[in-house]
Amino acid sequence: MTFDELLAFAGRNVFYVIALVGITLALLYTEVARLFRPFKALRPAGLTVLINRENALVVDFSAINDFEKGHIPGSKNVVFSQFDPDNKVLANAKSLPVVAVCRNGQASEGAAKRLKAAGFEHVYWLEGGIAAWQQADLPLVKGR
Structure with a gap:
């Protein structure tokens, strides 16, 4: 041609x-x-490594009912509509690795941006959210 x-x-x-x-x-x-995003994206395998090696704080921004239906073991629930980077769950974690998670990765991506802007040093985001975690056949915990 x-x-x-x-x-x-x-x-x-x-x-x-x-x-x-x-x-x-x-x-x-x-x-x-x-x-150029200010945080690092993780896949489920990378998150398990971060949890096991660096004692990362996993913050789940799902609605309370969704969190109770299934969440990553050890994660803390913060309702996105009430999210404040200075709340008590996050207050002592500014120097720790903090991983933002939600059902599909959309709300947690915005939360990761806000965490980085609030001065958190090591911010991560679970790409694909809990759905990606489940696709990788990793365990979820029910209840609070």
Whole structure:
């Protein structure tokens, strides 16, 4: 295919070209944003290593009913709507590794940003949340 043929194709299929450019820009933006986020993303295996080796504090931002249905062993529940980086659960953890977790990873990503902005030194985020933890066949604890 020559450059002239490519230009002719683009002229005949403007919608496809716009869609391709849009998707490419969205992917680039996502990847660049990932590089510059102020916290580190973890997968479930990485979280287990962090818990076992560095005694990480896992903070679950799920709703109370969801937390009681199943959470990572040893995690503390902080309801996202009442989240304050200076609350008593987090007060003494500014120098410890702190991992933000929720059901699917969306609310906890915002919480991780807020923790880092509040001066927490080692902030992590469980990518994919509890759903990813379950997919990795790792245990959950029920109740409080």
